Amino acid sequence: MSRDDLVVGDDGRARCGWVGDDAEYRRYHDEEWGVPLHGDRALFEKLSLEAFQSGLSWITILRRRETFRAAFRGFEIEAVAAFDEGDVARLLADPGIIRNRAKVEATLANARIVREMVAGDPGALDRLVWSFAPAPRPSRPRSLAELPATTPESTALSAELRRRGLRFVGPTTMYALMQSGGIVDDHLAGCWRALRAA
Secondary structure, eight states: OOTTTEEEOTTSOEEEGGGTTOHHHHHHHHHTTTSOOOSHHHHHHHHHHHHHHTTSOHHHHHTTHHHHHHHTGGGOHHHHHTOOHHHHHHHHTOTTSOOOHHHHHHHHHHHHHHHHHHHTSTTHHHHHHHTTOOOOOSSOOOSGGGSOSOOHHHHHHHHHHHHTTOOSOOHHHHHHHHHHTTSSOOOOTTOHHHHHHO
């Protein structure tokens, strides 16, 4: 393990090295990352934000998350699915979000697909995403270099979502979703969160 794999904060806690010294990253790492996330709306939000993150750093999205939530009506699936061209124009004019037309249009299209998926079957998105959870690892990763960009499970989840017509759901994006949503727990050995979970 290199000295960059874990960082020790001013509170004396060792954390996964990607946190660095950013206070918002530290809060996110301590309170959200790797915590099991359930619910169709919550997972649709995470799926959407991970799509917007594609090609950018997660902190860029995290710092704008509340603006994203306001712009996308709390990521309520029914509300986003009903957005029209006027909403697309509104979103593309909003400096508080990532103004990428392809990602905005994909989010609306994805909402319509998810709306159909859960219409007569609440929890369908939750069950689908979690059905790709891998078996627990025999041991925790010891370094950031051991964390994969994709896995067979994230590749399979990506393929299934794409088969259903969703966009911006590539294997790397889906692995990030798995990490952030606690479908996998990638806190490194020695991280205080890993020690707490043990």
